Amino acid sequence: MRFSYWPAPTMPWPDLLEMSRYVEATGWDGIWYADHFMPNGEDTSAPWAECWATIAALAAAVPRVRLGPLVTGNTYRHPAVLAKMAATIDHISGGRVVLGLGAGWQENEHLAYGIPFYTLGERLRRLDEACRVIKALYGRPSANFVGDAYQLVGAPLEPKPVQDPLPLMVGGGGEKVTLRITAQHADEWNVWGTADILKHKMAVLEAHCENVGRDPAEIERSAVALLFLSDDAAFLAKVRARGTAMPSNIGGVSEIVDAVGAYRDTGVDEFIVPAFNLGEKDRQKDVLDRFIEEVAPAFRCVTAAD
Numbered sequence: 378m379r380f381s382y383w384p385a386p387t388m389p390w391p392d393l394l395e396m397s398r399y400v401e402a403t404g405w406d407g408i409w410y411a412d413h414f415m416p417n418g419e420d421t422s423a424p425w426a427e428c429w430a431t432i433a434a435l436a437a438a439v440p441r442v443r444l445g446p447l448v449t450g451n452t453y454r455h456p457a458v459l460a461k462m463a464a465t466i467d468h469i470s471g472g473r474v475v476l477g478l479g480a481g482w483q484e485n486e487h488l489a490y491g492i493p494f495y496t497l498g499e500r501l502r503r504l505d506e507a508c509r510v511i512k513a514l515y516g517r518p519s520a521n522f523v524g525d526a527y528q529l530v531g532a533p534l535e536p537k538p539v540q541d542p543l544p545l546m547v548g549g550g551g552e553k554v555t556l557r558i559t560a561q562h563a564d565e566w567n568v569w570g571t572a573d574i575l576k577h578k579m580a581v582l583e584a585h586c587e588n589v590g591r592d593p594a595e596i597e598r599s600a601v602a603l604l605f606l607s608d609d610a611a612f613l614a615k616v617r618a619r620g621t622a623m624p625s626n627i628g629g630v631s632e633i634v635d636a637v638g639a640y641r642d643t644g645v646d647e648f649i650v651p652a653f654n655l656g657e658k659d660r661q662k663d664v665l666d667r668f669i670e671e672v673a674p675a676f677r678c679v680t681a682a683d
Contacts, residue, residue, distance in 0.1 A: 378637070378676040379647040380669065381407030383447060383601065386431075387423050392658050393431070397439045399662060404669050408435060409447035409477070409649055414486045421485070429462055436470035444470060447567060447601070447649070448477030448548030452492055452500060456507035457532060460514045464538040472539035475565060476511065479548040480504040480555065501554045502526070508545065508562035515542060546599075550574075552581045560585035565597040567649070570624045572639035575600050579644055599647035600640055602626050603654050606633050606664055606672075630671045641676055 382400045384393055397408050412428035415421045428446050435444055444466075449459060459476070467474040480500040481487075487494040495503070506524040513520035514534040522529040546565035549555040559566045559582060568578055579598065586593040603625040605616050616627050626636040640648055650668065655661040 378641055378645065378673075379406035379443075379599075380673050381405060381409055381443070381599075381647060381649045382665065383409045383411075383649050383651040383653075385651075385653050386411050386413065386426050386428070388652075388658075389424070390426065390431075390434075393426075394435075394438060396652075396658055396661065397435055397442075400665060401439050401442050403666065404673070405442060405665070407443035407445070407475075407647070407649070408439065409445055410435075412446040412449045412453065412477075413483055415489060417483050417485060421489070429466070432474070433466045433469060436466050436473065441473075443473050443475055445475030445546065446477045448479040448546060450481035450483070451478055451504050451507045452481035452487065452495070456510040456527060457514060457529065457534075459507075460511045460534060463543060464515070464534060464536065467538040467540060467543055468536065470539075474538070474540070475544045475546050477546040477548055477565075477567065478504065478507060478511075501551070501558070504547075504555075505558050505561075508547070508558060511545060512542075512562060544597075550578050552578070556582045557585045557589070559596065560589050560591050560593075563596055565599065567599045567601065569601045571602060571626070572600075572636065572643050572645075574624060575640060575645055576643045597646045598644055599649055600645045601649045601651060604633070604650045604664065604668065605654070606630070606667055630667065633668070633672050634675055637672055637676060 382405050410428050410431055415425050416423050432444050463474055463476040484494055503526045506526050510522055510527050513522050520529045520532045544564040547559040547563040548567045550568040583593040603623055605627040608629055652661050655664050
């Protein structure tokens with residue numbers, strides 16, 4: 378399994394660079410970044426870095442780990458422009474970019490910036506077309522495409538990405554449409570969830586793969602959940618009692634090993650740890666070190682640093 382880090386987009390650049398270099402040096406496999414422009418709440422004043430500019434900077438500054446958005450909102454950029462951006466950063470990174478893509482969901486930033494939000498059905502249809510556009514641009518010397526939302530006429534994309542193919546990740550767990558789009562187009566798939574949620578979603582994904590004639594083994598799977606790793610029984614009891622707004626794994630080392638083992642047994646290839654609940658960078662380092670040193674070794678033969 379791979380293990381990756383997801384910093385909060387409110388982290389100042391010097392701290393983000395320090396943390397990114399730290400996780401790279403301590404054996405983590407990837408760094409992911411959220412593609413939003415502002416918080417999803419009443420207070421929208423928090424500093425909030427742009428996703429792809431940040432990934433480009435990390436590509437030049439952090440030498441080994443995979444990098445990508447979790448995930449790009451398709452409504453924010455024309456997919457041909459996005460494909461060009463990702464290919465360029467793939468060259469900057471030496472072939473370490475994953476193009477994560479989703480339909481887009483955060484309504485307040487669409488309204489604030491005048492970006493059309495569309496209906497859910499329209500956003501999903503645009504996501505399907507965007508995947509086709511990106512695959513065409515990467516796979517052909519010049520691409521033609523006629524869709525309802527996007528059109529290409531002899532469109533070149535040079536240089537092609539370093540990776541062939543540059544992985545296209547679809548993010549989301551919608552069972553009727555998003556997972557069908559994943560089955561048709563994705564090299565990787567990501568969703569928030571516990572192992573039980575992933576087990577159910579994977580069964581749905583594999584059914585879609587059968588329907589479209591795709592081998593489900595061709596699609597790598599990654600999971601995201603908050604991590605509450607501690608030896609403090611009182612703290613863990615408090616977290617369990619109050620509950621969490623997002624899927625979470627809560628416990629000491631042995632409990633987290635069991636939780637990650639359940640992901641592995643379900644077929645998860647990569648587990649992503651968001652730092653949203655981990656506090657300031659020194660506390661983040663403490664938790665991340667415990668995870669990579671005491672949990673991760675049970676699920677890989679050598680560390681990524683080796």
